[in-house]
Structure formats: structure tokens, C-alpha cells
Amino acid sequence: MNDTLFSVSDQVVIVSGGSRGIGRAIAKGFAERDSKVVITGRDESSLAVAVEEIGTCGGSVTPVVCDVAKPDDIEQLVAQVIEDFGHIDTLVNVAGVNRRKPALDVSEDDYDFILDINLKGAFLLSQAVGRHMVERGSGCQINIASLNTDRPLKDVLPYAMSKAGIAHMTRGLALEWGPSGVRVNGIAPGFILTDLTQKLWSDETMQEWGKTNTPQQRLGVPEDMVGTAIFLASPAASFMTGQTLYVDGGYTAGWNWPIPEGGGQR
Numbered sequence: 001m002n003d004t005l006f007s008v009s010d011q012v013v014i015v016s017g018g019s020r021g022i023g024r025a026i027a028k029g030f031a032e033r034d035s036k037v038v039i040t041g042r043d044e045s046s047l048a049v050a051v052e053e054i055g056t057c058g059g060s061v062t063p064v065v066c067d068v069a070k071p072d073d074i075e076q077l078v079a080q081v082i083e084d085f086g087h088i089d090t091l092v093n094v095a096g097v098n099r100r101k102p103a104l105d106v107s108e109d110d111y112d113f114i115l116d117i118n119l120k121g122a123f124l125l126s127q128a129v130g131r132h133m134v135e136r137g138s139g140c141q142i143n144i145a146s147l148n149t150d151r152p153l154k155d156v157l158p159y160a161m162s163k164a165g166i167a168h169m170t171r172g173l174a175l176e177w178g179p180s181g182v183r184v185n186g187i188a189p190g191f192i193l194t195d196l197t198q199k200l201w202s203d204e205t206m207q208e209w210g211k212t213n214t215p216q217q218r219l220g221v222p223e224d225m226v227g228t229a230i231f232l233a234s235p236a237a238s239f240m241t242g243q244t245l246y247v248d249g250g251y252t253a254g255w256n257w258p259i260p261e262g263g264g265q266r
């Protein structure tokens with residue numbers, strides 16, 4: 001059977017924050033499945049490195065500099081992709097940053113830095129691409145949320161607020177654009193080892209805690225996100241919109257506790 005159910009072949013896909021980590025893995029996943037991928041990031045040199053690392057696979061990878069905190073960059077990106085490729089099938093909103101500190105120590109600069117990129121930038125990019133998708137009558141958007149989306153981890157409040165906003169944005173846009181054939185979903189990754197989190201997870205106590213509380217007993221890698229992104233962009237997810245899928249090794253399934261062997265029965 002030539003199964004096209006999970007095919008993303010020939011799709012034009014924009015991945016914001018595609019220069020490293022989760023974004024680069026997702027971009028590679030699409031390119032390997034014959035998509036035409038546009039990766040964006042803040043500087044040309046790291047994008048060039050990413051293009052090289054993704055290498056030549058079935059599809060193509062085109063770098064475009066776009067700082068999602070700069071609305072003009074977003075408009076230029078979308079105009080350029082439409083000019084070069086004619087349309088956009090899928091947008092993956094990955095670009096994100098964090099500064100970990102207690103709420104009392106968060107400066108206005110910290111707050112603006114995080115929210116401008118993680119939430120405002122994602123919204124403006126969704127909107128710019130959405131205008132085109134709604135007019136075309138089809139399209140798919142995937143927003144990267146977080147474990148912080150439903151319940152905040154301690155000491156990362158602006159980040160957690162931005163990710164709660166991402167899930168709300170996902171549902172709200174799904175409501176507005178569903179009638180126009182545009183689907184909007186999210187992926188909430190668990191604890192994934194990337195440049196954003198490397199330092200945190202190099203702490204042994206943190207590693208132990210992460211493994212203890214993740215039923216699959218390991219931290220995630222960026223490649224763990226690829227299958228879900230491909231699924232959401234493919235015809236297999238054609239009746240799915242407004243959902244955020246947790247890809248977290250089971251972290252949110254329930255609470256682990258140090259119950260004695262045998263269930264602690266007397």
C-alpha cells in the first residue's frame with residue numbers, strides 16, 4: 001500500500017527557531033520526508049550551520065533571518081516565502097527563550113524579553129501566516145507549548161505565563177480558523193535536553209528528579225518531538241484542531257511517589 005496518511009511530502013513548512021534544538025530536529029524531520037522547509041532564527045551564521053547539519057535529504061532547507069520579536073521581520077519572512085514557494089502549508093512556532101528566577105527578581109526587561117518572543121512573536125507569526133492560510137482555505141499550525149502550559153514549575157513564571165498563553169492561542173485560533181480549513185494544534189514537550197536546558201540538567205539532583213518523575217525514566221531529546229509534529233501536519237490529523245499533545249515520557253500522567261514495595265499494605 002502506498003500510504004499517504006502520514007505524508008508531508010511537498011509541503012512548504014516554516015519552522016521558527018529552527019537553528020538548533022527542537023526546531024532543528026523538527027525541520028530535519030520534515031525535510032527528510034520531502035517537505036520544503038524554511039528555517040528561521042536571529043542570525044545568519046547559526047542558520048547556515050543548521051542547514052549544513054540538517055544536510056541534504058529528500059526535501060530542501062532554506063534559511064531566512066527572522067527575529068520573531070521584530071514584527072517587520074515577520075512580515076518580510078512571510079512575503080518572501082510566498083514569493084519563493086507560492087504558498088505555506090505548515091507553520092511550526094518553535095522560537096522560545098527562558099530566564100529562570102523567582103518572581104520577585106523578574107525585571108521588566110526579563111518579562112518583555114520572554115513574552116515578546118514566546119507569546120507576542122508566536123502570535124504575530126501565526127497571524128501573518130494565518131492571513132494567507134485562511135485566504136487559501138487550508139493550512140496547519142503547530143505551536144510548541146510546555147509542561148508549564150497547565151501548571152507552572154517554580155521560578156519560571158514569565159515563561160510559564162507565555163506557555164499558558166500559547167495553549168489558549170492554539171484553542172482560540174482553532175475556533176476562529178476552523179471554518180476556513182486551517183488547523184491549529186500544539187505540542188507540549190517534557191524535559192528535553194537542548195542548549196536551553198543543558199546547564200539545568202547537568203545538575204545531578206535535577207537529573208535524578210527528572211528521571212524519577214518521568215515514567216519512561218529518561219530525559220527527552222529533540223528528535224522525540226518529530227513524530228508528533230509530522231502527524232499533526234499530515235492528513236492523519238485532518239479532524240484534529242485546538243489540541244495540545246503532551247510528549248513528555250509520561251511526566252503528566254500522574255504522580256510518582258516513594259510507596260513501599262507491595263503497596264505499603266499492613
Ligand code: NAI
Pocket residue numbers: 016017018019020021022023040041042066067068069094095096097117144145146147188189190191192193194195196197
Ligand atoms: P533552544 O534554545 O535550543 O532553541 C531555541 C530556538 O529559538 C533557537 O533556534 C533560537 O535561535 C530560536 N530563537 C530564540 N529567540 C528567537 C527570536 N527572537 N527569533 C527567532 N528565533 C529565536 O531551545 P529548545 O529547548 O530547542 O526550545 C525550543 C522551544 O521548545 C521553545 O519554545 C521552548 O520553550 C520549548 N520547550 C523546550 C523544552 C525543553 O525542555 N528544552 C520543554 C518544553 C518546551
